[in-house]
Amino acid sequence: MNTHRKHLVSLAHPVYLSLLASVAAGIINTVWVSRLGGPAVAAVAVATNTENVLLGVALVFGSGTTVLVAHARGARDAAAVRAAVRGGWAVWALVTPVVVVGGFLLREPLARLVLGGGEGAAVPLAVGYFAISLPGTAVFFAQQLVDGILKGAGDTRTPMRLALLANGLILVCDPFLIHLYGVQGAAAATVLCRSLALGVGLVALRRNGLLRAAAGARPAGSLAGAARRTLRTGLPMSADFTVRQAGALVLVAIVARLGVTAVAAYSIAYKVMYVATMAFYAVRQAASIHTAHLLGAGRDERRAIGRQAVLVSGSAGLVAAAALGIAAPWIMAAFGAGPAVADDGVLFLRCVGPYLVVMACFIALGGVFEGSGQAPVLLRVTVLGTAVQLPLAFVLSGLGLPGVCLALALAMGVQCAAVLWLRRRARRQEGGDVSLVRVA
Numbered sequence: 001m002n003t004h005r006k007h008l009v010s011l012a013h014p015v016y017l018s019l020l021a022s023v024a025a026g027i028i029n030t031v032w033v034s035r036l037g038g039p040a041v042a043a044v045a046v047a048t049n050t051e052n053v054l055l056g057v058a059l060v061f062g063s064g065t066t067v068l069v070a071h072a073r074g075a076r077d078a079a080a081v082r083a084a085v086r087g088g089w090a091v092w093a094l095v096t097p098v099v100v101v102g103g104f105l106l107r108e109p110l111a112r113l114v115l116g117g118g119e120g121a122a123v124p125l126a127v128g129y130f131a132i133s134l135p136g137t138a139v140f141f142a143q144q145l146v147d148g149i150l151k152g153a154g155d156t157r158t159p160m161r162l163a164l165l166a167n168g169l170i171l172v173c174d175p176f177l178i179h180l181y182g183v184q185g186a187a188a189a190t191v192l193c194r195s196l197a198l199g200v201g202l203v204a205l206r207r208n209g210l211l212r213a214a215a216g217a218r219p220a221g222s223l224a225g226a227a228r229r230t231l232r233t234g235l236p237m238s239a240d241f242t243v244r245q246a247g248a249l250v251l252v253a254i255v256a257r258l259g260v261t262a263v264a265a266y267s268i269a270y271k272v273m274y275v276a277t278m279a280f281y282a283v284r285q286a287a288s289i290h291t292a293h294l295l296g297a298g299r300d301e302r303r304a305i306g307r308q309a310v311l312v313s314g315s316a317g318l319v320a321a322a323a324l325g326i327a328a329p330w331i332m333a334a335f336g337a338g339p340a341v342a343d344d345g346v347l348f349l350r351c352v353g354p355y356l357v358v359m360a361c362f363i364a365l366g367g368v369f370e371g372s373g374q375a376p377v378l379l380r381v382t383v384l385g386t387a388v389q390l391p392l393a394f395v396l397s398g399l400g401l402p403g404v405c406l407a408l409a410l411a412m413g414v415q416c417a418a419v420l421w422l423r424r425r426a427r428r429q430e431g432g433d434v435s436l437v438r439v440a
Contacts, residue, residue, distance in 0.1 A: 064234020069152025074296025287367025317360030
């Protein structure tokens with residue numbers, strides 16, 4: 001097996017398993033809450049969507065620190081490793097109080113906003129959930145940073161174990177605490193179990209050989225400078241995630257023009273697609289870590305890493321497209337969809353294959369950009385793709401869900417073409433500095 005491919009697979013598969021564990025825990029959590037009735041399910045659903053938005057905030061210090069630590073590790077610069085870790089914690093300390101205090105004080109208006117301003121039973125339930133979950137964001141953010149530091153140090157297995165621990169504990173505690181305290185019990189179980197996993201993660205940081213050695217080094221530069229480097233590195237990644245989330249929300253509104261049946265089918269199919277798309281993002285993280293590490297060591301292997309990332313992720317996309325196309329009827333039946341919803345869902349899953357394959361290549365290649373400090377370039381490509389995707393989806397939605405699939409594939413094709421053009425242009429530039437070196 002190619003050396004780069006071996007490294008990518010080794011780094012990516014624990015990330016993928018940790019993502020799967022989180023999704024599985026969320027689904028089972030919803031199953032337990034569903035016993036409390038529709039308003040409870042709605043309250044937890046909107047709270048979960050809010051956390052997805054907050055994940056974009058966490059990427060600023062989580063992913064930014066990953067890249068900087070990986071780069072410093074490659075350079076064998078203990079002072080830079082310590083500076084990167086300090087910068088991550090500094091940004092965490094700046095961002096977390098704003099989110100926690102602001103979110104807690106605004107929990108009722110937030111609940112009304114995400115529930116469409118209604119006065120139903122779901123609003124007080126969502127407010128109660130937010131009263132616990134928003135202060136618990138401090139734990140969630142710290143957990144993301146600990147994972148980011150460990151991944152930058154080349155250890156993606158410990159974050160996987162921490163995810164399995166946290167989500168396994170949630171599955172055990174959820175039924176008990178939901179039975180005692182209702183919706184707030186679900187929030188309390190999540191915060192409590194994440195806190196226990198965070199404690200284990202902090203111990204893992206102290207035991208990591210690279211980080212332990214760096215702790216005794218004098219940090220390179222000031223704390224303020226380290227925080228600025230983290231922000232410069234992580235903000236474009238956070239913005240990229242936010243643009244994609246916003247585009248996905250608008251796309252739901254476009255699909256809604258086709259009717260309730262189409263929306264239900266699209267929602268189920270999109271959740272199923274997470275099993276595949278998480279694999280693409282796992283490869284992306286692996287490519288980012290591997291690229292930054294080698295650049296820190298003075299080796300510019302971006303071209304080779306990009307080829308292998310596309311090969312690994314593209315293969316996963318082909319397998320997923322084939323599997324979803326074949327198993328579509330059984331998948332929709334497993335979700336208990338009615339005949340009309342099932343028919344639309346099967347049609348969507350069989351048409352979305354080309355989009356998945358092209359998406360797999362683009363997402364994986366993005367990791368090379370992130371790992372080399374070129375996330376701002378990638379952000380511009382994402383904005384371009386979203387600007388193409390939404391009008392196309394609006395126009396082609398006249399063809400039904402196949403038209404939406406076509407719009408997704410065409411827009412992703414534009415993004416791939418833009419990235420390939422940027423790579424060729426960069427290849428022609430001789431003697432250019434590595435972007436991350438200037439950042440670090």
